[in-house]
Amino acid sequence: MTDHSTLELGLDTFGDVTHDADGNRIPYPEVIRNVVEQAVAADRLGVDFIGIGEHHRDDFAVSAPEIVLAAIAGQTERIKLGTAVTVLSSDDPVRVFERFATLDAVSAGRAEIILGRGSFTESFPLFGYPLAQYEELFEEKLDLLARLLEEGPVTWEGRLRAPLKDQEVYPKTAGGIRTWIGVGGSPESVVRAARYGMPxxxxxxxxxxxxxKPYVDLYERALGQLEQPKLPVGVHSPGFVADSDEAARELLWPGWKLMHDRIGGERGWGPASRDQFEGEADAGSLYVGSPETVAQRIASTVRTLGVDRFDMKYSSGPLAHEHLLHGVELYGGVVVPRVRELLAG
Structure with a gap:
């Protein structure tokens, strides 16, 4: 039997630009302050982790998640603070390390990094990187960041940036920074995470x-073959909690469709249907419903995959701050303890 006693239950948000009761867009500064308020509530209610996404487009307010996380750190005591995700391909590994080491200091060791290539590409032209080097940029920058995370003198050479020779980078941390690799479904990416010894x-x-499940199994086999220790596996999935199943679906559906139709229009997909939404809510990867419904579905996924963390992305499109905050309160106050109860049983 898998031991779920160390399971971590977290929340993620991309800082979606929300609407008020009259359907008007909330200004970016207010959205960012609302994200901080939601994270503070999550900390108070015992949620283990808050992840803030990085985006560079008009429907998301957060482009510098580490600054938002630092603001959260100043108002919280225990919740772990990380990204969902840091787009390493269009960033500089030295600056990534410096920013997170600083966040780790101000939060007394609570900083985490989740690295990814990102599902959007706006950051590449914005920061002057060619999309043709999408894969190579991530691989090379990951290699350098992995060396920096060792926190010793770094001698490194790649093809796409200047080399380093016996370079120290500051500040040093008290105990290192747990750094995950986010994967969307590529076996090569799973093996890469194992190769670098990252969760x-x-x-x-x-x-x-x-x-x-085959990706979890592949990761564990790769860790063994590479003589790496057992490392955590986590899941990030969308969801939303309200007082009842019906209320949760009716509140989430308009924003979910708006977001999917916008992204789908950019990528050549057809419009999202209500049947598609209901199918994901019933048996897919959309954890939407009452606290009991969401808890049961999270517990089922944790059992099936044998994972060590589940992070629910609780924001979706313009869903109002008051509903997001209430959802955070239900997740931390009811869902989290209920999941633990179900898994213990």
């Missing part, structure tokens, strides 16, 4: 979560 975060945003 694996699976982004499961659609379909039956059980289809990701």
């Amino acid at each position: 694996l975060m699976l982004a499961i945003i659609g379909g039956d979560p059980a289809r990701f």
Whole structure:
């Protein structure tokens, strides 16, 4: 039997630009302050982790998640603070380390990094990186960041940036920074995480979560063959909690459709249907409903995949701050203890 006693239950948000009661867009500064308020509530209620996404487009307010996380750190005591995700391909590994080492200091050791290539590409032209080097940029920068995380003198050479020779980077941390690799479903990415000895975060945003079990098994086999220690595996999936199943679905549906239709229009997909939404809510990777419904579905996924963390992305499109905050309160106050009870039983 798998021991779930160390399971971590977290929340993620991309800082979606929300609407007020009259359907008007909330200004970016207010959205960011609301994200801080939601994270403070999560800390108070015992949620283990808050992840803030990085985006560079008009429907998301957060482009510098480490600054938002530092603001959260100043108002919280225990919750772990990380990204969902840091787009390493279009960033500089030295600056990534420096920013997170600083966040780790101000939060007394609570900083985490979740690295990814990102599902959006706006950051590449914005920071002057060619999309043609999408894969190579991530691989090379990950290699350098892995060396920096050792916190010793770094001698390193790659093809896409200047080399380093016996370079120290500051500030040093008190105990290192746990750094995950976010994976959307590529076996090569799973093996890469094992090769670098980093925990694996699976982004499961659609379909039956059980289809990701082969990736968990692959990661564990790769760790063994590479003589790496057992490392955590996490899941990131969307969801939303309200007082009842009906209320949760009716509140989430308009924003969910708006977001999917916008992204789908950019990527050549057809419009999202209500049947698609209901299917994901019933048996897919959309954890929407009453606290009991969401808890039961999270517990089922944790059992099926044998993961060590579950992070629910609780924001979706323009869903109002008052509903997001209430959802955070239900997740921390009811869902988290209920999941632990179900798994203990």
